[in-house]
Amino acid sequence: EPEVTQTPSHQVTQMGQEVILRCVPISNHLYFYWYRQILGQKVEFLVSFYNNEISEKSEIFDDQFSVERPDGSNFTLKIRSTKLEDSAMYFCASRQDRGHEQYFGPGTRLTVT
Amino acid sequence: AQSVTQLDSHVSVSEGTPVLLRCNYSSSYSPSLFWYVQHPNKGLQLLLKYTSAATLVKGINGFEAEFKKSETSFHLTKPSAHMSDAAEYFCVVSDNAGNNRKLIWGLGTSLAVNP
Numbered sequence: 609e610p611e612v613t614q615t616p617s618h619q620v621t622q623m624g625q626e627v628i629l630r631c632v633p634i635s636n637h638l639y640f641y642w643y644r645q646i647l648g649q650k651v652e653f654l655v656s657f658y659n660n661e662i663s664e665k666s667e668i669f670d671d672q673f674s675v676e677r678p679d680g681s682n683f684t685l686k687i688r689s690t691k692l693e694d695s696a697m698y699f700c701a702s703r704q705d706r707g708h709e710q711y712f713g714p715g716t717r718l719t720v721t
Numbered sequence: 722a723q724s725v726t727q728l729d730s731h732v733s734v735s736e737g738t739p740v741l742l743r744c745n746y747s748s749s750y751s752p753s754l755f756w757y758v759q760h761p762n763k764g765l766q767l768l769l770k771y772t773s774a775a776t777l778v779k780g781i782n783g784f785e786a787e788f789k790k791s792e793t794s795f796h797l798t799k800p801s802a803h804m805s806d807a808a809e810y811f812c813v814v815s816d817n818a819g820n821n822r823k824l825i826w827g828l829g830t831s832l833a834v835n836p
């Protein structure tokens with residue numbers, strides 16, 4: 609069964625450093641998402657991406673964040689200058705064009721020290 | 722605007738007894754509703770979904786949920802809990818305004834299953 613994959617599973621970085629979180633969505637899906645879950649808090653929407661552009665972003669997704677689909681398979685989230693409060697589990701998800709459900713990857717745990 | 726309220730942050734049941742996890746939603750549009758489960762140190766797995774078809778929805782692992790528009794509820798049930806059901810459960814509503822369908826999450830309910 610096709611699945612969403614994410615790498616790395618755990619990333620430790622120092623404050624101020626850039627990180628890139630990688631995702632490979634399911635191959636025939638057209639909508640892509642990033643969510644994050646700070647420890648002990650709810651899952652929060654960050655951004656959605658369709659047709660090679662951001663279709664919606666939350667107020668969390670400020671200028672420090674960017675997303676890219678550099679080729680036909682990868683979908684990346686970049687944080688330019690990490691802050692302590694960026695420490696969270698980051699989930700990538702994808703959805704078919706007409707489907708309702710989003711399929712999630714296993715997540716990347718980002719720890720900013 | 723859409724929102725979800727999970728009425729219990731923790732639920733504890735004995736193995737073999739019924740499970741009830743409560744969820745109320747608010748939506749300006751005809752909602753799509755989901756339950757996701759997250760086992761410790763694992764990702765988010767879809768348990769079941771409601772998308773305006775049958776109001777009683779069956780999911781994986783014996784779980785089901787009933788959409789009640791009059792009560793704006795989407796409670797998750799299982800007749801008999803198993804030890805492997807211990808996990809975090811999230812009630813989720815989809816923002817169906819437009820095609821993005823971002824998901825709006827409840828705070829989660831932690832289910833403990835006692836032997």
